Amino acid sequence: MALKGKENKPGWIASINPWVLRIVNNPERLAFVLHRITGVLMALIIMAHIYVTGIPAHTGWEAWIEEIQNAHGITPVTLYFFFFAGIAWFHGLNGIRLLLVEFLGLCIGEPEKPKPPYIAPSLKGCQRKLLYLVFALWAILWILTGYILFVA
Amino acid sequence: MSFDPKAATKIPPKKVTFRIKRFNPEEDREWWEDYEVETYRGMTVLDALLKIKEEIDHTIVMRYSCRMGVCGSCGMTINGMPRLACQTQVAEVASDGKPVVTVEPLKNHPVMRDLLTDFTKFFDKHRRVKPYLLRKDVDERETGDYEYEMLPEEHYNIYEYTLCIACGLCYSACPVVASTDRFLGPQALAYVWRYVADPRDEAWKERLEMIDTDEGPFSCHYAASCSAVCPKMVDPGAAIQRLRSALIKYRLGLYKKKRISKKVGPMEEKKPRKDLPPEAKPVDGVDPWAKDQEPVKIPVEKLI
Numbered sequence: 001m002a003l004k005g006k007e008n009k010p011g012w013i014a015s016i017n018p019w020v021l022r023i024v025n026n027p028e029r030l031a032f033v034l035h036r037i038t039g040v041l042m043a044l045i046i047m048a049h050i051y052v053t054g055i056p057a058h059t060g061w062e063a064w065i066e067e068i069q070n071a072h073g074i075t076p077v078t079l080y081f082f083f084f085a086g087i088a089w090f091h092g093l094n095g096i097r098l099l100l101v102e103f104l105g106l107c108i109g110e111p112e113k114p115k116p117p118y119i120a121p122s123l124k125g126c127q128r129k130l131l132y133l134v135f136a137l138w139a140i141l142w143i144l145t146g147y148i149l150f151v152a
Numbered sequence: 153m154s155f156d157p158k159a160a161t162k163i164p165p166k167k168v169t170f171r172i173k174r175f176n177p178e179e180d181r182e183w184w185e186d187y188e189v190e191t192y193r194g195m196t197v198l199d200a201l202l203k204i205k206e207e208i209d210h211t212i213v214m215r216y217s218c219r220m221g222v223c224g225s226c227g228m229t230i231n232g233m234p235r236l237a238c239q240t241q242v243a244e245v246a247s248d249g250k251p252v253v254t255v256e257p258l259k260n261h262p263v264m265r266d267l268l269t270d271f272t273k274f275f276d277k278h279r280r281v282k283p284y285l286l287r288k289d290v291d292e293r294e295t296g297d298y299e300y301e302m303l304p305e306e307h308y309n310i311y312e313y314t315l316c317i318a319c320g321l322c323y324s325a326c327p328v329v330a331s332t333d334r335f336l337g338p339q340a341l342a343y344v345w346r347y348v349a350d351p352r353d354e355a356w357k358e359r360l361e362m363i364d365t366d367e368g369p370f371s372c373h374y375a376a377s378c379s380a381v382c383p384k385m386v387d388p389g390a391a392i393q394r395l396r397s398a399l400i401k402y403r404l405g406l407y408k409k410k411r412i413s414k415k416v417g418p419m420e421e422k423k424p425r426k427d428l429p430p431e432a433k434p435v436d437g438v439d440p441w442a443k444d445q446e447p448v449k450i451p452v453e454k455l456i
Contacts, residue, residue, distance in 0.1 A: 006175055006182070006263045015327035021259065021377070022232035023325060028376035028389075032327065035373075102374055105397030108390040111312045120379040122390035 025123065027131060031094055038091040045084055078149045085145040086138075093134045093141075101127055162243035164191040165251040170200060172212065173256040174266045185209075191242050197253065198226050198237035201267075214267040221383060224319030228267055229256040234321040234381045258324040273333070274320050277340045281362070285347070286355035298417035300352040306411075313346035313391060315384040322378035322388050328371050335371045336363065338378035338388035345391040348398065351413040360395075360402050369396040 014020045016033045023029060056064035067077065100106045107130055109121030170187045187204045198216055205212050216226040219238045226237040231245045231254055246253050261269035285300075287293045322338040323329055329337050336344075344363055347353045363369060369392045379389035401407035 006177065006180070008257060008259055008261060008263050008269070010259055010330045012331040015330040019232070021229075021234070021325060023377050023380050024233065026375075026377055026380035028374065029327075029380075032373055032375035098374060102372075102393055102396055103400060105393050108393050109387075111309055111387070111390075113308075113311065114315065114385040118385045120382065120385055120387035120390065122387055122393070123376060123379055 025119065027128075027135075028123075031097075031131060031134070034090055035094050035098070038087045041087050042091055045087070072150075074150060082146055082149055085149075086142045089141045089145070090134075090138045093137055097130050097134050100130070159241045159244040160194070162241070163193050164195060164241070164243040164246055165248050166191065168200070168242055168246045168251045168253055170204060171252060171254045172201075172204075172267070173254075174212070175257070175263050177265055191246075193243070195242045196238055197228070197230055197235075197240045197242060197245065197255065200242055200253075201237060201255070212267070213265045215269075222317065224317035227258050227269075227319045227321050227324065229258055229324070230254070234258055234324040236319060236321070236383050239383055258320060260324050260326065260329045261320060269320075271320060274323055274337070274339070275318075277336050278318065278343065281336065281340045281344050281359070282355075283340075283343045283347070285350070285353050286358075287352075288354050292415055297419060298415040299419065300413045301416050302351060302413055306351050306413075310346050310349050312386055313342055313349075316342060316346075316386050317384055319383065321381045321383065322386075325377035325381045327375050327377065328373060332371070334367050336367050338372075338392060341369055341372075341395060342386060342388035342391040345395045345398075348395065348409070351409070351411045354412055356409045357402075360399055360407075363395070364399055364403070369393075369399065372396070 010017075010020050016036055021029075072078065101108060107126035109125040109127070112121050167188055168191050170189055172185050172187065173182070174185050175182045187208050189200045189203055189208075191200065196219075198219060201212065201214060202216075205214075214226065214228070214237075216238065217223040218225070221236050221239040224236070227234060228237050229235075230237065230240055237255075242253065255267065257263045257267050257269045261271060261274060264270050285293065292298050316339065318339060320339070322342075326335070326338055328335045341363065344359050348356045348359050353359075372389075372392045374389060374393065376389040379387045382388065398407050
């Protein structure tokens with residue numbers, strides 16, 4: 001009787017768990033994981049946003065507008081905006097990188113002969129710089145958003 | 153996979169614990185087992201596993217063959233990263249601070265026993281993409297009387313993809329394959345691009361239309377783990393992006409293969425073999441094929 005092998009698939013949830021596979025020199029995987037998480041969070045936030053913006057239709061717009069306009073300092077509203085901005089900035093910036101790389105085939109380097117230290121062309125050239133630029137811009141824009149919300 | 157040139161000069165810890173994930177299909181039981189191995193400089197993980205099998209526990213099951221990174225049989229998840237056991241030095245993955253190496257079977261491949269994985273699905277997908285040259289004229293392909301011209305730069309474009317040894321590491325690292333069985337996987341799609349870009353292949357339209365489904369490059373999310381773990385620097389991640397971009401252009405009517413190479417030939421006919429020169433002929437009385445033959449004394453004048 002032939003023995004049946006055990007399925008060894010980590011699945012969707014485990015595939016975004018950084019402890020299931022620890023691959024070195026692969027920040028693209030981190031970007032993939034963050035892109036998925038921010039995508040799911042944005043979908044949830046948009047649904048909540050539709051619900052919350054529907055509330056003043058029943059309770060009156062004046063109090064609502066006043067609360068939004070006076071949202072300064074650390075309040076639940078500014079904290080919500082701050083986290084939403086972080087999620088949206090990353091998803092948007094990384095989305096632009098993915099559009100360039102995936103749909104236009106840009107920044108993935110040219111085929112080359114293997115030579116030490118054997119790093120694939122798409123992992124070391126323009127694409128990698130673009131990824132680091134995304135992380136840097138994300139940090140700068142998120143800090144700037146926090147400054148505008150909490151300080152300015 | 154990036155190569156650490158300093159690893160060869162490192163000395164591994166004297167004793168390293170190998171934590172091996174084991175699986176018994178008869179009992180459907182899975183467990184971790186620890187083995188302590190005395191190491192030496194230059195020892196690979198495969199050497200250590202074979203030492204365990206020879207000296208400590210003969211029941212460990214694994215697959216290996218060439219021991220030099222050519223056959224692609226000994227893919228395993230070593231310290232959480234898919235690697236070839238024969239190319240991974242113990243000094244690379246174990247340190248004096250943490251002299252422990254975990255060895256698991258490759259993810260995304262069904263486990264048959266211990267470290268042995270089943271590659272049936274993987275090779276089924278490989279076969280589905282028709283990994284060979286296709287020409288409209290079947291005869292010219294089958295008879296072998298002709299060859300197809302190819303410029304050096306055209307060969308250079310596909311060279312890195314021809315290095316694939318089908319070890320399954322990219323398939324194991326892919327998060328999309330981990331989620332769905334339908335995705336063809338990085339290895340098969342890299343082969344598709346290798347033939348779409350090859351000027352000797354005439355079936356580029358059929359190949360592009362074949363993969364224009366949810367099995368194809370549109371399911372890839374570019375985590376680039378396939379390129380990061382590839383031991384031969386094949387870069388399947390880039391191949392999938394090139395394929396996707398070509399597919400979009402093809403659907404917009406903007407993609408056309410640059411050139412289809414012409415056949416050259418027929419090749420020179422085989423001429424009858426020339427007679428050997430007199431000095432190369434065997435000495436009388438010596439049969440080179442005879443096994444138990446008495447040594448023949450050859451006169452010196454015959455040798456000079």
